[in-house]
Amino acid sequence: MALQYEIIGTTLPVAVIKLAPGDRIYSSSGGMSWMSQTVEMETNTGGGLGKMFKRALTGESLFIVDYYVNQGEGEIAFAAEFPGKILALSLADGQQMIVQKDSFMCAEKSVDLDMHFRKRLGAGLFGGEGFILQKLTGPGLAFVNFDGEILEKTLAPGELLRVDTGHVAMMEPTVDFDVQMVRGFKNILLGGEGLFLATLRGPGKVWLQTMPMSKLANRIAQFMPQVGGRGESGGTNISLGQLFGGE
Template sequence: MEYEITGGAFPMVICKLKKGESMQDETGAMTYMTPGIKMETNTGGGLLKGLGRALSGDTFFLNFFTAERDDEEVAFASCYPGKILPIRLESGKSIIGQKNAFLTAERGINLEMHFRKKLGAGLFGGEGFILQKFTGNGMLFLEIDGEVIEKNLAPGERLLVDQGHVAAMDETVDFDIQRVKGVKNMLFGGEGLFFATLTGPGRVWLQTMPLSKLVDAIIPYIPTNNNE
């Protein structure tokens, strides 16, 4: 499979497939496909698989696009401004992503729920207890809010991150939360009460404009009807 990411701030990934190669996506992400692509919709592994994806913020069903001859194309677009992050997964390694991170992947990639093991991280970490876990062998494409910054943490190296800016990370990265120090910092600093703490080893992908913050920035400019 070959791919090209285009579209700037409103990105789309175009996948060129050989005969028999397949892509999977959350329902509704496909932009276009050539006539030699066959589409199938199913749960991708049974009822429990579908329920698990739904609980992790994705769709109950998946669409599978298979090339019936060489050099067919299928394209998938992000549903909000940002970046499409390509990650090549290898067997035995996993990526943990935020809710709604999944865009598309080769058929050899498995998507399932991932529970945060630490109570504090689940309650105050910005994305809740349930995340998405990706395993398998092949290309994975994630939707990122805004621009993406990659950090490669050494063993024991820590990074403090504002809540909501963690887009994805290797499973080897430890995720926890840390309370902001100082009463004035907590009340007037504008950064909330907690930081996410990430401890290596492993890669971390940060997003510059979480969708929740984008919505908060737009709401004051939405006209309201005061004629009641």
């Protein structure tokens, strides 16, 4: 029987998953939001030291946590950590998806989570999301969380799509990913798009995210007030917690 789930919410969604005896899902440690009392948890290395090291490189925790029920049914939820969308990926046996790092939420135990290196050094140095991505391999159901809204595009063989770095959320492994320098001196100097653009070449599907968190953070930082204080810079930033009454 297929795993039963529901994705609830819009801006800050949550994936609520129903567990029956025999179902087993896992996530990074600290990823769970709430669960019913019938759900058991088991923390483990998820495949030994090698797997732990790979997860650390992709921004995940060293350990993973398995969730299951022994009797009856249970419910467990994984909430988004930032405004965006949760996608449920139903992967066939051997089917793979390449996703941006830190996007993994949870998956059935049959789904393998591994790191994925970009083939070209330029893509890693200037791609906006680092050199390492995550690779999910089926069979099974996996949940991923991306920034903002999600747009899906299907690229024909040889079709090229240029994307501002950071907007690439997920792709099929058949899509070739690279980063190229923007052409033209005026475009580089005055275009406002930076020196590099990501290039995606088909065939295959790609998923683009509309609001990379790096851009959102930079935008918010522009509106953060500063007050005189200690430090070499002559001022200190006021945190969001201070603005809203926190310490």
